[in-house]
Amino acid sequence: MTERTAGRADRARRSLLVLLAAVTAASLTSGTASAGPKPVPAPSTSVDDGTLAAMEAQQPLTEAADLIRWSVERTKAGGYAGIELGDGEVVVWWKGTLPAAVQEAVTEARRGARVRVAPAVHSRAELEKAARRVADYVRTHPRSPYHSVIIAHDGSGLVVKAEQAGLPPAPLPADARPPAEISVSVVPQERPRLAGRLNDTAPFWGGGRINNNDNNSICTAGFPVIRWDSAFMLTAGHCGRPGGSWNNGDDSRFVGTGAYEHVSHDLLLIAAPVHGRIWDGGVGVGEFTKRLLGWGWVSTGERLCASGSVTGARCGFVVNGDTYAMCARDVYGNSECYYDLIAADHDQWASAGTAGDSGGPVFGLWGSDGVIAKGTITATIGRTLVFQDFGTAWLDFNIETFNG
Numbered sequence: 001m002t003e004r005t006a007g008r009a010d011r012a013r014r015s016l017l018v019l020l021a022a023v024t025a026a027s028l029t030s031g032t033a034s035a036g037p038k039p040v041p042a043p044s045t046s047v048d049d050g051t052l053a054a055m056e057a058q059q060p061l062t063e064a065a066d067l068i069r070w071s072v073e074r075t076k077a078g079g080y081a082g083i084e085l086g087d088g089e090v091v092v093w094w095k096g097t098l099p100a101a102v103q104e105a106v107t108e109a110r111r112g113a114r115v116r117v118a119p120a121v122h123s124r125a126e127l128e129k130a131a132r133r134v135a136d137y138v139r140t141h142p143r144s145p146y147h148s149v150i151i152a153h154d155g156s157g158l159v160v161k162a163e164q165a166g167l168p169p170a171p172l173p174a175d176a177r178p179p180a181e182i183s184v185s186v187v188p189q190e191r192p193r194l195a196g197r198l199n200d201t202a203p204f205w206g207g208g209r210i211n212n213n214d215n216n217s218i219c220t221a222g223f224p225v226i227r228w229d230s231a232f233m234l235t236a237g238h239c240g241r242p243g244g245s246w247n248n249g250d251d252s253r254f255v256g257t258g259a260y261e262h263v264s265h266d267l268l269l270i271a272a273p274v275h276g277r278i279w280d281g282g283v284g285v286g287e288f289t290k291r292l293l294g295w296g297w298v299s300t301g302e303r304l305c306a307s308g309s310v311t312g313a314r315c316g317f318v319v320n321g322d323t324y325a326m327c328a329r330d331v332y333g334n335s336e337c338y339y340d341l342i343a344a345d346h347d348q349w350a351s352a353g354t355a356g357d358s359g360g361p362v363f364g365l366w367g368s369d370g371v372i373a374k375g376t377i378t379a380t381i382g383r384t385l386v387f388q389d390f391g392t393a394w395l396d397f398n399i400e401t402f403n404g
Helices: 009-016 051-059 059-074 100-109 126-139 390-397
Strands: 080-085 089-094 113-121 146-151 158-162 182-186 203-205 207-213 218-220 223-227 230-236 243-250 254-262 267-271 274-280 288-295 303-309 312-329 337-343 361-366 370-382 385-391
Touching: 051 059, 051 312, 051 361, 059 080, 059 089, 059 100, 080 126, 080 312, 089 100, 100 113, 100 223, 126 146, 126 158, 126 312, 126 337, 203 223, 203 230, 207 390, 218 230, 223 274, 223 288, 223 390, 230 254, 230 274, 230 370, 254 390, 267 390, 274 303, 288 390, 303 370, 312 385, 337 370, 370 390, 385 390
Parallel strands: 089 113, 158 182, 203 274, 288 370
Antiparallel strands: 080 089, 146 158, 146 312, 207 218, 207 243, 223 230, 230 267, 243 254, 254 267, 274 288, 303 312, 303 361, 312 337, 337 385, 361 370, 370 385
């Protein structure tokens, strides 16, 4: 969400398990930023006890799901449709027979959690190809009512979202329809809104507000990362561009310069001095930080938190299994489509976030003072948070988290 204002396998698995890293930086600065070191805050939390307990109970399932997902990534197995965290079990949706390597991973995962393999009608690859056909139509027909395409996590088909006030959604035109064997439904939904803190100092942390110096639009820093021994801040691609410069939220410090962008995945790397912590709590009130301990894949049913520099931190988002292809305009007015996005719902607030939260961290909790990177915010649609998962950023940029 941007706001226009006046102005590999083993390496990543090891990073997930780095739980004893030294704390070398920390908390909130206020007023005029000083040149001294940032203080380390006491461990704290912005999540209620019930949500925290539910997230902690999912950790064995999350570890089992990650193990299986890594086997899928290594083998590039074609029958994969999705992985879901169910009621006390991991469900692996698969078209056809499991390859030997994936079956071995399932067997290993069953040592720590219940795992069930369920049949899928279509593979993820088949549905991604069909979704791209629909999204290409949406991108080239920006006045059409259609705006998003969802891939079902169980491989059952596609759902196309259309904004058409007062009328039932129109069927897809022939040149947008995928092959007949793929089930497609069209349902009404409002258009997505592309989604500080305010005076952070170097080394910069995730969750802080960042200002695009091209046009004074604001977004949120995602996760501090490392690529080829260089430091970057990951954020949403629609927020800026390679070569564009960024300041912190109150324009008191220069943050860095856009370096690498993957437009269709809505990802941008900003070259900047960073360290492995993210802002939690509110915005200007009740702010504190947590250590970044690594990253993990995202599974359907997983409980996550998000931290935007306008909305603040919220926990209890539940990944609903929808995989989005979505078309919108970036901060420069360019019509773009973003693919492989993930959606998570919340039933506590009327809105999942607001303008300016884009790029912000989506994360899981680990202990009282640790987080696991899961993705960066792209948009909100009512109570639904739409984000790009960190695994996609890892594949695109060959990055690892800068652990705190």
